Amino acid sequence: MDCNLSRALIALGRRELTADDALVLDRHLAGCPACALAAQKLNALDSALNRAMNAVPIPPRLHDDLLKSAFARRGADLRRKIYQYAALAAAVLIAVGLSYGGYWRTRPVLNTNALAERVEAEQENHERVVRDWLAGQALPTHLPYEFDFRLCLFHGKGELHGRDVPVIVFASGRDTARVYLVRRNQFKTDDARFARSSLGSVEVLASADPTVLFVVTYTTERIDPFLLRRTVGQPG
Numbered sequence: 001m002d003c004n005l006s007r008a009l010i011a012l013g014r015r016e017l018t019a020d021d022a023l024v025l026d027r028h029l030a031g032c033p034a035c036a037l038a039a040q041k042l043n044a045l046d047s048a049l050n051r052a053m054n055a056v057p058i059p060p061r062l063h064d065d066l067l068k069s070a071f072a073r074r075g076a077d078l079r080r081k082i083y084q085y086a087a088l089a090a091a092v093l094i095a096v097g098l099s100y101g102g103y104w105r106t107r108p109v110l111n112t113n114a115l116a117e118r119v120e121a122e123q124e125n126h127e128r129v130v131r132d133w134l135a136g137q138a139l140p141t142h143l144p145y146e147f148d149f150r151l152c153l154f155h156g157k158g159e160l161h162g163r164d165v166p167v168i169v170f171a172s173g174r175d176t177a178r179v180y181l182v183r184r185n186q187f188k189t190d191d192a193r194f195a196r197s198s199l200g201s202v203e204v205l206a207s208a209d210p211t212v213l214f215v216v217t218y219t220t221e222r223i224d225p226f227l228l229r230r231t232v233g234q235p236g
């Protein structure tokens, strides 16, 4: 493993790694003081943050803001890594292609129609992946709004008041919307209801499963920027 990959795995966080990845990472850390220090720093930061969050009763809005900025940073980090690897992979492909003469004789025609179809398929695919992921956890797969999955940035576990909660994150420009799926046995939800601050809105919505609530937060005034746009006049 090289240091770039090692840093990417460290940034991902240990809980996200497979046992194999964790083992390879540990081997690298044992022989690489620079990466070991980076991992140590991140761990210290994570546990300090966790301690701080658990020790003090934080006003809900502040807690939410902390989560929001932590999420945004992590998302930006991850995206940068992914772009770096995509660029690296492309460079390797080009190098391999250049050195392999046969490539030029058999090179495919660039088909923009096929590419457009693929983009569409990926959008549908993303929605299906999220639905499958929810179904796999016996969670309701029908979200309370018709989100535009081209804006979907992340789905996985997110932290909400110190608990791991499934969350789907959408981003539109600098704004984000998050859909948490909260089990009633995880939180006292009786008092949960719509809330709004200058920073955004929180909606609590019922799902098809009476034991699961949707908690939808968004940094915009209305949820619309994250939803599929319909042409005016089109029946909806």
Ligand SMILES: [Zn+2]
Binding pocket: 002, 003, 006, 028, 032, 034, 035, 036
């Ligand atoms: Zn290293």
